[in-house]
Amino acid sequence: MAARLLAALLLALALVGGGYWWGHTAADNAWAARQAQTKQAAEDALDKETARADQANTRYLTDHLDQEDRYADLDAKYRDLAGRAPLVVYRRVPVAAACAGAAPALEHVSAAAPAPGAVAADGPVLTLAAVRMWNGALTGIDAPAGACGVAGAAEGADASCAEDSGLSLDDAWANHTINAKSCAADRQRYQALIDFLNHRETPTQP
Incomplete structure (x- = not known):
């Protein structure tokens, strides 16, 4: 009887131990599976x-190289244009005529930018060539200013580029001031974003 009781006890202990081992192994396997899934998900996300x-x-490099090419083309084209047409002319222009003309405005100005100012008699004014080159430098795209640079014009026959635009040096300076402020604001925003990304704290794990 004692032997049978001992055998039953040992069998019970073996069953309990086996059940514990099986449960522990199953839990380990489930944990390992979850860890593998988490690791795989992290690797996939990375x-x-x-x-x-x-x-x-790749997009940035492509766009950057394209922009470099555009500006190189503009530089060659505008060097040639500057050799054929002056950027500033001195001309006796009545004040009323300067204000009333439909002169092309410089690009990239805000809606609150001042209108082209009155040009005093015998004062310096920007030519259409200067306005065309100014706008091209801002946009990276060569666009006509008035009759200067109109598509289809014969090479060397753009005498209109030497005509005054009705814009004074004061207008150019006002436009430059607006553009400079806009660039400074952009630099400030980009620097704030860079600083945020560089100093972003790593979230603490629970």
Whole structure:
């Protein structure tokens, strides 16, 4: 009888131990599976972000090189234009005529920018060539200013580029001031974003 009781006790202990071992192993396997899934998800997310960063870098380099090419073309074109047409002329212009003319405005000015000012008699005025070159430097695109640079005009036949635009040096300076303030504001925003990204705290793990 004692032997049978001992055998039953040992069997019970073996069953309990086996059940505990099986449960512990199953829990370990489930935890390992969850860890593997979490690791795989993190690797997939990292691969996705890496691919997105590579695409963004490729787009930036492509756009940057395209912009460099555009400005190189503009530089060559405007050097030739500056050799054929002056940027400033001195001309006796009545004040009323200067204000009433439909002169092309410089680009990239805010809605609150002042209108072209009155040009005094015998005062310096910007030519259409100067306005065309100014706008091209701001936008990276060569666009006609008035009759200067109109598509289809024969090469060297753009005498209109030497005509005054009705814009004075004061107008150019006012436009430059607006553009400089806009660039300074952009630099401030970009620097704030860079500082935020560089000093962003890593979230603490619970």
